[in-house]
Amino acid sequence: MRKRLGIVFLIIAALISGCSSVPQDPPQETGTENATDRTDPNVEKATPSAEEAASNEEGKNSEATFKDVTGTEISVDLPVEKIACLTEICVDALGLKPAAVTAGGLAPEPEFYGEEAASLGQIGGSFFEPNLEDISLAGPDLVIGLEGTHEGLREGLAGIAPLYIVQPKSMQESIEFLQHMGQLTGRIAEAEAAEKRLLDKFNFYKEHSPKDKTALVMYGSDVNFGIDTAGSLVGSVLAEVTQYPWPAPEADGGHQAGGMAYSLEKVLENDPDYIFVETFTFSPDSQPLSEQFKTNPLWSRLSAVKNGQVHEMRTSVWASGRGTRSLGIILDEAMSILYPELYKKAVE
Incomplete structure (x- = not known):
């Protein structure tokens, strides 16, 4: 949920936190187990070239190091395949089926996972204090959380998976996160297609x-x-x-x-x-x-x-x-x- 929830949470606490045609996004089909099929609707999957295939093969078991919005350095093995989502932009990215999600949010919406959302790993607790044991049970390669809310979980997640804190403040920053997820998960072509459709x-x-x-x-x-x-x-x-x-x-x-x-x-x-x-x-x-x-x-x-x-x-x-x-x-x-x-x- 957007960072503005902090404002609402405090309020509650005080009282009691350029193209000519555009395709419409239809609901995604549910019931598939292939995560790569969970791309944005109406986006054709790109068949990788021989060069891209070779590059992807070389990228297996390599490591990426980057800094998140807090300036914390994070290292992950590539490609990232299992992600625990503490914030909904993670559910939104590339149609990549999350290893675990918090209750409610985007996953049950028809454009995302619909009824299939019930089969995703569920993270109990609250948005502000998610259950670390549930995250651990999902066995994620990466956990994605929201700035101003989840930084305090980094120590508790140290033995589980790296914590990647995000906070997009503009459409361009949302696109940059999409591009980065494409790189981390080996779905660069899908990220480019999703970016183009939004723009x-x-x-x-x-x-x-x-x-x-x-x-x-x-x-x-x-x-x-x-x-x-x-x-x-x-x-x-x-x-x-x-x-x-x-x-x-x-x-x-x-x-x-x-x-x-x-x-x-x-x-x-x-x-x-x-x-x-x-x-x-x-x-x-x-x-x-x-x-x-x-x-x-x-x-x-x-x-x-x-x-x-x-x-x-x-x-x-x-x-x-x-x-x-x-x-x-x-x-x-x-x-x-x-x-x-x-x-x-x-x-x-």
């Missing part, structure tokens, strides 16, 4: 969008909510395809990993045409965030509310994804609501 989609929308509607992404579990600023990952992508007048605070250099706490008074100042809502649920009887706001008189004054343009989105994708497949889904879902005719043209 084709993004550039099409950016070039053709009239950008005449304002949008806002808001998130939370109750009325003490936050927003994605234009300096966040999702906010920065939407800002390229429509009006997104929610700058990150200057104190953060105009660029945040996640978002910031906000108020309805401030939302009303810009009065967006469309609001995308991510509800964080912590109990079965949790109400959608948009329902909770109905008792607030300021909520009813918003243009998006008056015009029926408040949309509850899939939190697992919009709040947790971070990777290139999730960003592609977010673009399609947002544009199908903001500019349905443009979206229709894109997927034809």
Whole structure:
């Protein structure tokens, strides 16, 4: 889940954290055991050349050393085949079937593993404190975690697998992570194809969008909510395809990993045409965030509310994804609501 969860977690604690056509991403088939079949849908598998095959053969049992976002040096044997995912960008990358995942998240979504997600190794505990024994049982070659959340696990994982901490703050950084995973897993051609498909989609929308509607992404579990600023990952992508007048605070250099706490008074100042809502649920009887706001008189004054343009989105994708497949889904879902005719043209 994006780093902005830290903001929501603190709030809760205080109260109680360029192309002309773009293919639509259909749901992936489930039931296959071949991890290489778990690539992004609509991407043809590249048949390696003789030179690539020789290079891949030479790469077996070699070692790669690199630094993660914390500056920690990590060494892994190549190719990396079994990965434990503590953050969802790992599930998102290349369709590589994870050795283990935390509960919920992207894996059960139809574009990813659907019903097959239940057969993946499950990591108990919480997002903030995952069960180390479950990770060990999965026998991973590499564990991928989120900056600001999982660094403290490095010592406990020392005898299990290296911990690779990530924190993409822009689409370009998500692409760079994809490229790196392609190198580590020997799926370079797949990574290049996935990158191209996202950029084709993004550039099409950016070039053709009239950008005449304002949008806002808001998130939370109750009325003490936050927003994605234009300096966040999702906010920065939407800002390229429509009006997104929610700058990150200057104190953060105009660029945040996640978002910031906000108020309805401030939302009303810009009065967006469309609001995308991510509800964080912590109990079965949790109400959608948009329902909770109905008792607030300021909520009813918003243009998006008056015009029926408040949309509850899939939190697992919009709040947790971070990777290139999730960003592609977010673009399609947002544009199908903001500019349905443009979206229709894109997927034809």
